[in-house]
Amino acid sequence: MAQVAGLSVAEVEQHLEQLKKDKIFLGWRPVLDLSREAAAAAAVRAVIEVRLTPERGGGFNNLAQRLAKFEEVESCYLMSGGYDLLVFVTAPTLQKAAAFVSEKLSTLGGVLSTSTHFLLRSYKEGGFQLDGGDGSGDRLNVSP
Amino acid sequence: MSTTSKRWVAGHVATLPKSGIRDFFELVTKMKGQDVISLGVGEPDFVTPWHVRKAAITALEEGKTYYTSNLGTIELRRAVSAYVTNHFGVDYRPEDQIIITVGVSEALDLAFRAFCNPGDKVMYHQPCYVSYHPSISLVHAEGVAVPTFAKDNFALTAEALRAAWVPGCKILMLNLPCNPTGGTCDRVQLEAIAAFCREKDLLVLSDEIYSELTFDGTHTSIASLPGMQERTIFLHGFSKAFAMTGWRIGYACGPAELIDAMMKVHQYAMMCASIIAQEAALEALNNGWEQVCEMRDQYHRRRDLVVRRFNEIGLTCHSPRGSFYAFPSTQGLGMSEKDFAVGLLQQEKVAVVPGTAFGSNGTGHVRACFATGYEQLIVACDRIERFVASSARAREKSGA
Numbered sequence: 001m002a003q004v005a006g007l008s009v010a011e012v013e014q015h016l017e018q019l020k021k022d023k024i025f026l027g028w029r030p031v032l033d034l035s036r037e038a039a040a041a042a043a044v045r046a047v048i049e050v051r052l053t054p055e056r057g058g059g060f061n062n063l064a065q066r067l068a069k070f071e072e073v074e075s076c077y078l079m080s081g082g083y084d085l086l087v088f089v090t091a092p093t094l095q096k097a098a099a100f101v102s103e104k105l106s107t108l109g110g111v112l113s114t115s116t117h118f119l120l121r122s123y124k125e126g127g128f129q130l131d132g133g134d135g136s137g138d139r140l141n142v143s144p
Numbered sequence: 145m146s147t148t149s150k151r152w153v154a155g156h157v158a159t160l161p162k163s164g165i166r167d168f169f170e171l172v173t174k175m176k177g178q179d180v181i182s183l184g185v186g187e188p189d190f191v192t193p194w195h196v197r198k199a200a201i202t203a204l205e206e207g208k209t210y211y212t213s214n215l216g217t218i219e220l221r222r223a224v225s226a227y228v229t230n231h232f233g234v235d236y237r238p239e240d241q242i243i244i245t246v247g248v249s250e251a252l253d254l255a256f257r258a259f260c261n262p263g264d265k266v267m268y269h270q271p272c273y274v275s276y277h278p279s280i281s282l283v284h285a286e287g288v289a290v291p292t293f294a295k296d297n298f299a300l301t302a303e304a305l306r307a308a309w310v311p312g313c314k315i316l317m318l319n320l321p322c323n324p325t326g327g328t329c330d331r332v333q334l335e336a337i338a339a340f341c342r343e344k345d346l347l348v349l350s351d352e353i354y355s356e357l358t359f360d361g362t363h364t365s366i367a368s369l370p371g372m373q374e375r376t377i378f379l380h381g382f383s384k385a386f387a388m389t390g391w392r393i394g395y396a397c398g399p400a401e402l403i404d405a406m407m408k409v410h411q412y413a414m415m416c417a418s419i420i421a422q423e424a425a426l427e428a429l430n431n432g433w434e435q436v437c438e439m440r441d442q443y444h445r446r447r448d449l450v451v452r453r454f455n456e457i458g459l460t461c462h463s464p465r466g467s468f469y470a471f472p473s474t475q476g477l478g479m480s481e482k483d484f485a486v487g488l489l490q491q492e493k494v495a496v497v498p499g500t501a502f503g504s505n506g507t508g509h510v511r512a513c514f515a516t517g518y519e520q521l522i523v524a525c526d527r528i529e530r531f532v533a534s535s536a537r538a539r540e541k542s543g544a
Binding site: 003004006139140141142143144 | 323519
């Protein structure tokens with residue numbers, strides 16, 4: 001990272017420490033093409049639209065924080081539009097994903113309804129296009 | 145059979161040397177699959193921005209599969225006119241002062257064929273792009289190489305021009321910023337060159353294909369200097385700044401009489417540039433500037449990295465003001481450019497091009513293209529460092 005940023009290792013460490021202290025830098029996360037990894041490819045990913053009844057005093061925030069604590073939840077966003085929360089969930093099997101929705105999510109006080117969509121195939125992850133073919137592999141090794 | 149077939153090849157083509165880059169290309173190709181990092185390419189590592197590619201797809205869907213005007217579509221010529229005015233400060237009429245060509249290479253060929261009589265002399269600075277001298281030879285003209293030097297950051301100087309000038313010189317060929325050196329000229333240097341051109345009544349062919357990739361200061365086109373537009377053919381294209389090498393699309397701007405002469409050759413030789421490429425180029429000019437700036441910023445970071453690392457390693461390297469090439473010297477290592485390039489490729493699997501592929505004034509240098517991912521460049525620099533160190537140890541052992 002120091003080489004890429006053109007800084008010394010000490011400078012990068014100092015910046016990272018400060019960002020951690022300020023709770024801006026929360027952690028590292030690899031971007032993976034899960035379809036290429038057999039075990040990961042077997043995992044089930046779902047997007048769930050959740051409608052809520054806002055709580056007096058806490059609005060949507062308390063409910064959203066509670067929901068976000070489940071380990072199955074990868075990401076959770078408050079949304080404008082026809083539903084209130086958009087929840088990204090990962091589970092090892094379809095049954096476990098279904099169980100999460102029916103037993104944990106929909107039974108949570110304040111949850112009015114859920115609409116679950118299972119991800120079938122990924123075309124882009126974290127800004128990286130998967131199997132998009134940028135053609136650069138065919139570039140000549142030496143050219144004028 | 146081949147010996148008998150040879151007799152049909154024109155004499156001046158038979159004696160034309162093959163590109164010096166060709167041998168090295170063969171060498172690198174043999175090592176395919178061996179984790180070679182190539183700094184030997186002459187094109188961007190970016191793919192043409194998606195919206196530009198989409199414009200070409202849309203053109204096909206709309207059935208745009210026909211010839212265009214010899215000069216190119218009027219929409220693209222209008223866009224080129226506006227772009228050149230905005231970025232280079234020179235006004236050209238879309239109707240008769242701009243021609244769309246199959247890359248700058250075709251524009252250059254048209255210019256040589258349209259303006260050179262047999263025996264005319266064409267001055268060009270060297271080291272230079274591989275095609276300049278052969279293209280001059282193909283029209284039976286004579287090339288007059290003007291050397292540029294590392295001590296001047298490979299800028300062309302009016303003094304060098306004056307020293308190289310001989311009676312019969314008709315054209316000055318410029319390529320600033322330059323492939324392979326990255327050298328360019330500031331406004332003061334260009335004004336001195338322009339004054340020389342006016343004094344000697346030279347026509348200037350100015351290939352400014354790398355102008356958008358200028359990192360330090362601003363690019364000045366010689367056509368924008370007083371008294372120069374009427375004696376300059378401004379050559380430009382989309383290959384480098386817009387990452388559109390494979391589209392083969394460029395243009396030439398100049399006085400109407402000269403563009404008309406180039407058009408005469410173009411209409412018989414080429415008819416027109418591909419309409420698909422013209423549609424893509426129009427989209428690039430209308431909506432592609434943001435990506436040009438993003439790519440330029442990437443090249444800038446990479447240039448800073450490789451120049452710093454090369455100098456730390458002991459490969460003396462000036463900082464190229466433009467283009468995506470560094471042109472370090474191998475002389476401090478006691479190695480010829482060819483020994484360095486071949487040794488580096490074989491030992492450390494990094495490809496650079498010997499400077500002599502770009503003319504004899506490239507002796508003692510190699511061209512390293514930094515249009516390669518940043519992380520790859522870091523690895524390439526590490527490998528070069530290892531190669532330089534091991535070569536030094538080998539020389540010490542042998543007592544050289």
